[in-house]
Amino acid sequence: MADTRRLQKEQTREKIVAAAIKVYSQQGFAAPTTAIAGEAQVSHGSIFVHFPTVESLLICLLDSFAQDLTAELHMLSESGGDVEKLLAMHVDVLIKYEGLYKRLTKEAVYLPEEAKNTFIAIQSTVSIHFWQALEPEISAGAIKLVPFHMLFNTWLGLIHYYLLNGDLFAPRGSVLRRYKSTLIECYMALIKK
């Protein structure tokens, strides 16, 4: 009996995934597999024991990332609240996952189709919560008469713009942490009547 072996295998797999998240966050998705193997303290070949291709590793990794992120979004938005609260929550979640999320915004073009869809799915989830928080205020006539999708795209465009140019706006540390309140205040000022 005993499943020491199974456990060890599982452990190695998780070491690889954790290393990949770290390496991809730091070096981008073009990082070579050797860097991941080195970070995981595992041989190069081990990666291909657990994943048939690097692409499959990437997709597996992003799927679990998206699941974590959307789960947290759901959890936090269940407590309800107005738009301003939702925006703060959105930024907080992105700060928590900023390493990989920033990479996704920057390098999405080079990702395989499946990975891009994962990223789109995340944004879709955000959109739903955004709508739930905004709808009452729109009905109440407190918001500018602009189509919902434009309100959403303006917000996401702004957030992604800051993430993309993070090196410019905040050379050290998190752009989102630094500009969180500015971004929310200005956006709220713009959309309110």
Next chain:
Amino acid sequence: MADTRRLQKEQTREKIVAAAIKVYSQQGFAAPTTAIAGEAQVSHGSIFVHFPTVESLLICLLDSFAQDLTAELHMLSESGGDVEKLLAMHVDVLIKYEGLYKRLTKEAVYLPEEAKNTFIAIQSTVSIHFWQALEPEISAGAIKLVPFHMLFNTWLGLIHYYLLNGDLFAPRGSVLRRYKSTLIECYMALIKK
């Protein structure tokens, strides 16, 4: 006498640059040099007769691109006009240079530092014209009380967001052409008091 040779050399160089613009616009900046040589109907080695490295070709190409684009911005904005006119002009210029500009927004991360700075310089030029058109309306109290740089970043964030997700919003043809009026109308609605 005669400078047939000098002329031919110049011609070859221009063929390479023109081919590079076309290939980079279509395939992205990771396109191999062989694709550029093929498009220019020139041998692979010829590229390295004219440019010591592909990076130098890229930088040369982007510099002239930026020069063309900013020259056009200057020219058009000299005629003056309000913010709405300036936004329309901005979108029109981007539509004209959409191929390369879209690639710049998408792949800036992978570009060498010098190339990134060229892209930043373009945005800086836009910012100046933006300010010149907006300042009178801010003074007149017609615009929401939001810092100028946030007004600018919101606009550019929106434009870049549509360029980045062009495949999603407008699978065929130009996103900017399709959404030009929507983008301008909504943005104007947001920033006006």
Next chain:
DNA sequence: ATTTATAATGAGTGTGAGCTCATTGAGTTG
């Protein structure tokens, strides 16, 4: 006409990536 200078060529080189597979060695089974 002959020599010289040089633009252009493209097979060849070096590098670094993803991926393979014979081998190893530790866990498991009878």
Next chain:
DNA sequence: CAACTCAATGAGCTCACACTCATTATAAAT
């Protein structure tokens, strides 16, 4: 304890890329 299983290994394979350089073709100079 012997036989077996299989996770893990890493040297080496293939491939695509940027870049080189001996060679060629042709304009320019003598």
